[in-house]
Amino acid sequence: MSTQPLLEVDHLKVDFRTDEGLVHAVDDVSFRLGQSEVLAVVGESGSGKSVTAMTLMGLTRSPNARFEGSARLRGQELITASDDELRKLRGKEIAMIFQDPMTSLNPVHRIGKQIVEQIQAHDDVSDAEARDRVVTLLDRVGIPRSRERIDSYPHEFSGGMRQRVMIAMALSCDPGVLIADEPTTALDVTIQAQILREMRDLRERTGTSIILVTHDLGVVADIADRIAVMYSGRIVETGTLDEIFYDPQHPYTWGLLGSIARIDRPRPHRLPSIPGQPPSLIDRPEGCHFRPRCRHEFEDCPKYPELEGRIGQAPGHDDRCWLPVEEKRDRRVVADGQIGLEAEGATA
Amino acid sequence: MARFIVRRLIGMAIVMLVVSFLTFLIFFKIPGGDPADRLAGKYATPGQVAAVEREWGFDKPFWIQYGNMMEKTFTGDLISYTRQDKVVERIIDGAPRTFSLAIGAALIWLVLGVALGLFSALRAGALSDRFLTVLALIGISMPVFWLGALANYYLGYKAGLFPDGGYVPISEGGLWEWFKHMILPWSVLATLFVGVYSRVLRNQVLDTINDDYVRTARAKGISERRVMGRHVLRNSMIPIVTLWGLDFGYVLGGGAILTETVFDLQGVGDYFAESIGALDVPPVMAVVLFGAFFIVLLNGIVDIVYAALDPRIRLS
Numbered sequence: 001m002s003t004q005p006l007l008e009v010d011h012l013k014v015d016f017r018t019d020e021g022l023v024h025a026v027d028d029v030s031f032r033l034g035q036s037e038v039l040a041v042v043g044e045s046g047s048g049k050s051v052t053a054m055t056l057m058g059l060t061r062s063p064n065a066r067f068e069g070s071a072r073l074r075g076q077e078l079i080t081a082s083d084d085e086l087r088k089l090r091g092k093e094i095a096m097i098f099q100d101p102m103t104s105l106n107p108v109h110r111i112g113k114q115i116v117e118q119i120q121a122h123d124d125v126s127d128a129e130a131r132d133r134v135v136t137l138l139d140r141v142g143i144p145r146s147r148e149r150i151d152s153y154p155h156e157f158s159g160g161m162r163q164r165v166m167i168a169m170a171l172s173c174d175p176g177v178l179i180a181d182e183p184t185t186a187l188d189v190t191i192q193a194q195i196l197r198e199m200r201d202l203r204e205r206t207g208t209s210i211i212l213v214t215h216d217l218g219v220v221a222d223i224a225d226r227i228a229v230m231y232s233g234r235i236v237e238t239g240t241l242d243e244i245f246y247d248p249q250h251p252y253t254w255g256l257l258g259s260i261a262r263i264d265r266p267r268p269h270r271l272p273s274i275p276g277q278p279p280s281l282i283d284r285p286e287g288c289h290f291r292p293r294c295r296h297e298f299e300d301c302p303k304y305p306e307l308e309g310r311i312g313q314a315p316g317h318d319d320r321c322w323l324p325v326e327e328k329r330d331r332r333v334v335a336d337g338q339i340g341l342e343a344e345g346a347t348a
Numbered sequence: 349m350a351r352f353i354v355r356r357l358i359g360m361a362i363v364m365l366v367v368s369f370l371t372f373l374i375f376f377k378i379p380g381g382d383p384a385d386r387l388a389g390k391y392a393t394p395g396q397v398a399a400v401e402r403e404w405g406f407d408k409p410f411w412i413q414y415g416n417m418m419e420k421t422f423t424g425d426l427i428s429y430t431r432q433d434k435v436v437e438r439i440i441d442g443a444p445r446t447f448s449l450a451i452g453a454a455l456i457w458l459v460l461g462v463a464l465g466l467f468s469a470l471r472a473g474a475l476s477d478r479f480l481t482v483l484a485l486i487g488i489s490m491p492v493f494w495l496g497a498l499a500n501y502y503l504g505y506k507a508g509l510f511p512d513g514g515y516v517p518i519s520e521g522g523l524w525e526w527f528k529h530m531i532l533p534w535s536v537l538a539t540l541f542v543g544v545y546s547r548v549l550r551n552q553v554l555d556t557i558n559d560d561y562v563r564t565a566r567a568k569g570i571s572e573r574r575v576m577g578r579h580v581l582r583n584s585m586i587p588i589v590t591l592w593g594l595d596f597g598y599v600l601g602g603g604a605i606l607t608e609t610v611f612d613l614q615g616v617g618d619y620f621a622e623s624i625g626a627l628d629v630p631p632v633m634a635v636v637l638f639g640a641f642f643i644v645l646l647n648g649i650v651d652i653v654y655a656a657l658d659p660r661i662r663l664s
Contacts, residue, residue, distance in 0.1 A: 059563060059566060059567060087569050087570075088569060089569070090566070090567055090568065091569030092569055096567045103560040103561065104564045105564065106565065106583070107658070107659070107660055108657065108658055117565075117568060117570055117578075118569065121571070121574075122569060153659040153660070155659070166564075169564075
């Protein structure tokens, strides 16, 4: 791993003007993505994870969107880049896989042609050469009889196969960064596992860095090196996979971890959930956004919590909770060593 | 494909049979529609009327009369009750006039409708979009007989920029004369359709532009022009093709009656209007069949183009 991170995001803010008011979709998001690293961005719907990902691609640009902060890919600024500069990077340096493979491919064009289109947008190659590359790509993502299937239309593929096509398309120009926005959410469980294995293999073979946007902690445990937990537009905690799973600092992370059904634990009477609703992105609580739902709230919480190292001996493990570390380690244990926000059934 | 064509041809025969039957039935039952009365003249004696009935076969049962008329239509022997000339010849004479009008106008309204619709969609919400919306509504709301009469009077008669009505075949006046006579009819007929088509396409484009695959196309890094052309417009054209096929078939079959009348084109639509006014059943029957033929034909062509545009649709 080189010392210079591939992607550096600093204090990224994205606001959208709407009729109801200014929506603060992304609020002060900073992270680093190293070479061949898999960063999982975890959070519930509306936490800003998809908007963050799409903003890196320039896909959220619109007259009603406002951007602040910076995102640099190999030193090149993305947020203020012109549409044309960004277009040259899209699909070439930074590619994206979307959530719903059933609707993400154009129904009226053959899949081969759709991938060729991307290759020829960036590389000056002949039709035949581009086609050969597509066949190789389809082979690589595990599509059988790729030479025939290249001329199929999307509707002739199953959901899992279409997602493989999407992956092949994303990888067609060997991007440095691959953003996968909930790539397995729309697929059934057996296909999910296959697609994840595919992505893991790809990282091994090509050294592509991956940003995996998901709400599924099970997916994260399978593939991620590092995790960023997002809540209400902010990253509330970030660290390595082990740090987040075994030494989580933010009460929201505890709640997330506590709400996973686990096969190695006795079956709970009722799966714990985090009480309350996420705050409106227009009218947010002062200080910590999680405050209204947090049973550990105290007098420091209305102060703005920076995302910073609060543990001391764990560089890179940052969070936004004002509680002292010892207090956190004590309070997060809800029952015989289990981590959670509340004990089982406490929300009933 | 062969099966599709055969099925369509059978369908066409059925449609034309039903349409002709209904038309005949309506005119058979219509009050004051008895052709013998009119053929025999104003002060005819009952004996004269009966003689006409026998001569023309009006005393035969309904089914026989219908059968006779259908037979004559296809042998070309159908005679008009009023002018007593051959109906099929009149239609053959009027067809080039109607086709000239239909083909030119349909091309204009397709091209202009798509261009203005796309332009509007790309500037949705902007002043130019709102201006085009108002313009489209005006175009849709203006009746052809009024707009046509105005154009004829001011641009044709007063300003002398165009001939005020009439039709000149290419074989007689040359291409330029023919073209000059067609410009006003084309424009007037196309006005309504341009309004409708630009609205439909604008909304279709705005719908499509939010589809997931358009986001995918953008994520690929292809040019915005390509995103719009190959991904957005291509998918937005599917309903336009359907609409265009039906409208074009309708106008080809003589449906642009008002335009043909206002500009005195003496096409099939003109003939139709004249015949209905005179309760002259044979030409009405023949023109109805003529129109039904083109509508069904264009429907079939639309289905073929549709399948070519959208691979999810199969013809079988």
